[in-house]
Amino acid sequence: MTPVKLYPPKPEKAYFFGTCLVDLFYPEAGLDGIRLLEREGIEVLFPQDQTCCGQPAYTSGYQNEARAVAAAQLDLFPEPWPIVVPSGSCGGMMRTHYPQLFAGTDLEKQANEVAGRVYELTEFLVHVCHLRLEDCGTSEKVAMHTSCSARREMGLAETGPALLAQLGEVELVEQARAAECCGFGGTFAVRHPEVSAAMVEDKTQAIEETGAKRFVTSDCGCLMNIGGRFEQQKKAVTGEHIASYLWRRTS
Amino acid sequence: MSVQIFTPREFHRQAHDALGDPQIRANFRKAMDGLMTKRREVFGDWDLETLRELGANIRLRALSKLPDLLEQLEASCQANGIKVHWAEDGEEACRIIREICESHDAGSVIKGKSMVSEEMHLNAHLEEAGIEALESDLGEYLVQLNEQTPSHIIMPAIHLNTDEISEILHVKTGTERTRDVDYMTAAARSQLRQRFMNADVGVSGVNFAVAETGTLCLVENEGNGRMTTSVPPVHIAVTGIEKVVEHLRDVPPLYALLTRSATGQHVTTYFNMISSPRKQGEHDGPREVHLVLVDNGRSSIYQDDELLDTLRCIRCGACMNHCPVYTRVGGHTYGTTYPGPIGSILSPHLMGLEDTKDLPTASSLCGACGEVCPVKIPIPDLLVRLRRESVGEGRGNVPGAGVKRTRKEAAAWKGFQWLATHPGAWRAGISMAGKLKALMPAKLGPWTDYRSAPKPAGTTLHALVKRHQASKAHEEER
Numbered sequence: 001m002t003p004v005k006l007y008p009p010k011p012e013k014a015y016f017f018g019t020c021l022v023d024l025f026y027p028e029a030g031l032d033g034i035r036l037l038e039r040e041g042i043e044v045l046f047p048q049d050q051t052c053c054g055q056p057a058y059t060s061g062y063q064n065e066a067r068a069v070a071a072a073q074l075d076l077f078p079e080p081w082p083i084v085v086p087s088g089s090c091g092g093m094m095r096t097h098y099p100q101l102f103a104g105t106d107l108e109k110q111a112n113e114v115a116g117r118v119y120e121l122t123e124f125l126v127h128v129c130h131l132r133l134e135d136c137g138t139s140e141k142v143a144m145h146t147s148c149s150a151r152r153e154m155g156l157a158e159t160g161p162a163l164l165a166q167l168g169e170v171e172l173v174e175q176a177r178a179a180e181c182c183g184f185g186g187t188f189a190v191r192h193p194e195v196s197a198a199m200v201e202d203k204t205q206a207i208e209e210t211g212a213k214r215f216v217t218s219d220c221g222c223l224m225n226i227g228g229r230f231e232q233q234k235k236a237v238t239g240e241h242i243a244s245y246l247w248r249r250t251s
Numbered sequence: 252m253s254v255q256i257f258t259p260r261e262f263h264r265q266a267h268d269a270l271g272d273p274q275i276r277a278n279f280r281k282a283m284d285g286l287m288t289k290r291r292e293v294f295g296d297w298d299l300e301t302l303r304e305l306g307a308n309i310r311l312r313a314l315s316k317l318p319d320l321l322e323q324l325e326a327s328c329q330a331n332g333i334k335v336h337w338a339e340d341g342e343e344a345c346r347i348i349r350e351i352c353e354s355h356d357a358g359s360v361i362k363g364k365s366m367v368s369e370e371m372h373l374n375a376h377l378e379e380a381g382i383e384a385l386e387s388d389l390g391e392y393l394v395q396l397n398e399q400t401p402s403h404i405i406m407p408a409i410h411l412n413t414d415e416i417s418e419i420l421h422v423k424t425g426t427e428r429t430r431d432v433d434y435m436t437a438a439a440r441s442q443l444r445q446r447f448m449n450a451d452v453g454v455s456g457v458n459f460a461v462a463e464t465g466t467l468c469l470v471e472n473e474g475n476g477r478m479t480t481s482v483p484p485v486h487i488a489v490t491g492i493e494k495v496v497e498h499l500r501d502v503p504p505l506y507a508l509l510t511r512s513a514t515g516q517h518v519t520t521y522f523n524m525i526s527s528p529r530k531q532g533e534h535d536g537p538r539e540v541h542l543v544l545v546d547n548g549r550s551s552i553y554q555d556d557e558l559l560d561t562l563r564c565i566r567c568g569a570c571m572n573h574c575p576v577y578t579r580v581g582g583h584t585y586g587t588t589y590p591g592p593i594g595s596i597l598s599p600h601l602m603g604l605e606d607t608k609d610l611p612t613a614s615s616l617c618g619a620c621g622e623v624c625p626v627k628i629p630i631p632d633l634l635v636r637l638r639r640e641s642v643g644e645g646r647g648n649v650p651g652a653g654v655k656r657t658r659k660e661a662a663a664w665k666g667f668q669w670l671a672t673h674p675g676a677w678r679a680g681i682s683m684a685g686k687l688k689a690l691m692p693a694k695l696g697p698w699t700d701y702r703s704a705p706k707p708a709g710t711t712l713h714a715l716v717k718r719h720q721a722s723k724a725h726e727e728e729r
Contacts, residue, residue, distance in 0.1 A: 016716075018712040018713075018716075020671075020681075022712050023681050023711050023712045023713065024681050024684060024685070024707055024708065024711070025705050025706065025707060025708055026708065027708050027710055027711055027712035027714075027715045028708070028715070030712040030715070030716075031712065031715045031716065031719060034716065034719070046713075046716045046720075048674070048678070048713055048716075048717070049674035050674070051670070051671040051672070051674055051677045052667075052671045054671070056667070057664050057667060057668065058635070059616060059635060059638070060638060060642070060664065061635065061637075061638030061639040061640070061641060061642040061644055061645075061655075062639075062642060062644060062661075062664040063639050063644045063645075064644055065664045065665060065667065065668040068668050068672055069667070069668055069671040069672060071672075072671065072672040072674075100632075148615070148616075148617035148618055148619070149618070151618075152617070152618035152619070152621070152622050153618055179619075180575050180617075180619075181575045181615045181617035181619070183575070183615060184615065185614070185615025185616055185617065186615075186616075187612075188612065188614065188615040188616070189615075189697075189698060190696065190697060190698060191612045192263075192266070192576075192612065192613055193696075193697030193698070193700065193701070194263075194266060194267055194270055194697075195266055195270065195576055195579060195580060195613070196615070196701075197700070197701035198270050198579045199575055199576075199579065199615070200701065200702065201701070224702075224705045225702065228698075228702030228703045228704070228705060229701060229702045231702070231703040232699075232701065232702050232703040
């Protein structure tokens with residue numbers, strides 16, 4: 001049996017780890033995530049010294065560099081509040097790989113403790129906040145791309161769609177081969193650009209074929225990749241981080 | 252069709268060629284879609300997680316006792332009248348098989364499907380010694396006729412479509428050009444039938460070697476495995492040392508996982524259990540049975556507690572069927588005996604990282620392989636481990652460790668580390684990137700060949716949050 005994850009009750013406060021891609025390219029998505037949490041009565045703590053989870057170095061094999069970067073994040077969350085991350089990829093890194101990265105080191109205990117408090121944003125909204133949404137937007141079709149890390153590493157194929165399903169005027173359509181990777185994979189897109197391009201081409205085609213003019217995702221890597229492909233092809237399909245989409249339609 | 256030599260060193264060029272070949276793209280996409288659907292349907296509402304857990308534990312238990320089980324297997328086989336040989340590498344295994352053939356004055360060998368024999372290039376070795384080796388698995392037969400290597404470990408000719416197969420059979424064996432699959436299968440069958448009757452030696456692989464009973468299990472669909480192991484007077488089974496399982500009762504769960512994961516079948520048409528040569532009073536079966544146990548780098552994998560998991564593999568091919576990279580570039584692109592995700596974690600040990608350094612990175616780490624692996628090999632983690640080895644930040648025990656480390660890339664990651672551990676510099680840097688976005692190049696290497704460049708937002712989340720908190724504080728004051 002797959003172990004059942006037990007979720008804590010809604011906390012008074014929560015930490016927010018914005019991630020480097022949000023910081024640089026999609027800061028509004030981060031702020032919208034914070035607003036969604038605050039609307040649920042949670043005080044959001046944003047440690048100003050946060051940088052990056054270390055994943056790019058980790059998946060490139062640069063283990064020592066990744067560990068140093070990760071170690072710099074561990075001290076940012078001293079209180080026992082949950083740590084919410086608007087990305088399945090960075091969330092997966094912190095929850096799954098921090099324990100591996102620090103196994104056998106002095107920081108092992110702290111890393112395990114931090115990892116145990118990490119939640120992906122949609123996961124936290126659904127399972128901890130039990131979020132209820134009221135749609136103020138106009139009617140439209142939307143496709144969702146759940147990142148591979150959210151889907152497989154964190155086991156969160158359902159949380160994004162569950163939130164979208166609450167939006168009364170939104171028709172959630174599923175693209176063909178929805179579970180297949182969009183081809184981002186961090187440095188994979190740069191190391192194997194042609195294979196990555198073939199993957200994102202198939203993904204954009206599948207989304208386009210649903211007839212949706214908008215797609216949402218909970219990971220900025222996928223958003224950059226799929227959205228960038230649509231934009232380069234001058235297609236009339238735009239992407240948005242799910243936090244921004246939810247905030248925009250319900251505020 | 253010309254003979255093309257593939258090598259893992261040329262992964263990028265081969266991927267480029269495959270991606271530009273509509274035939275390859277279509278053949279693999281269609282085949283992999285079909286296999287994924289069949290697997291999903293055949294497991295249906297099974298408690299797959301429990302079964303995978305069981306499969307993983309059986310394999311882990313066997314591996315944890317590997318040296319003892321191999322000795323037990325040797326003793327049980329010998330007690331059954333099966334002769335057991337040990338080969339440290341592929342070359343030695345080839346020599347052992349050739350010598351057995353020569354001791355029987357064998358001029359022709361018929362082969363059942365065996366990936367280990369591909370790994371050690373047995374056919375070429377036998378041909379050099381003047382012994383003809385003919386593949387009898389239909390896919391292997393076609394690939395051999397076409398002077399190629401398998402592009403998939405279960406379906407060797409999956410890269411070929413009906414028209415291509417028709418052409419190969421027409422050119423090489425003189426059959427009519429046709430799209431009639433039954434005609435082609437029947438033609439190949441009758442061609443092979445004669446060869447079975449005349450072969451001096453049969454060579455097969457092994458799916459599970461049972462230590463307790465000395466039983467060699469062989470899973471197949473075409474009956475060619477049964478013919479190979481029962482018609483010629485001598486049968487030689489060849490397998491990697493990791494294929495041993497402890498008990499006969501370990502086989503059914505692994506078999507259930509194997510057939511369903513591989514081809515979406517509840518059972519295969521044939522399941523052979525070979526436990527001895529022909530006994531007195533029996534009317535058929537080989538007079539001699541040999542088992543060749545091949546190490547070829549496996550015991551060095553075995554000595555690493557992480558990489559060891561690679562040896563759990565039962566060769567179902569589900570990881571390649573579900574891999575978005577394999578699906579697009581096909582099996583030959585990898586240039587290795589074992590393509591796809593399992594190949595990318597196994598080949599570096601067999602061939603060294605100098606030759607295979609582009610394979611561990613040929614994955615988006617999407618996790619589909621690990622998700623479907625019937626024995627729960629943590630393939631994505633092992634890919635990352637091998638990336639670490641190739642840039643010299645692992646344990647250094649994989650041949651060619653450190654080969655991918657360049658001063659430039661190492662310096663770039665050190666730079667990243669410095670920036671990401673100096674928050675003040677980080678905030679300034681990110682903020683600067685936003686302010687200078689007009690200066691950002693519109694071309695960013697390979698990224699912008701296919702996508703528009705991401706644009707820094709102009710303000711950072713750090714700054715937005717500060718502003719947001721200040722305005723909230725201001726509101727509260729009022």
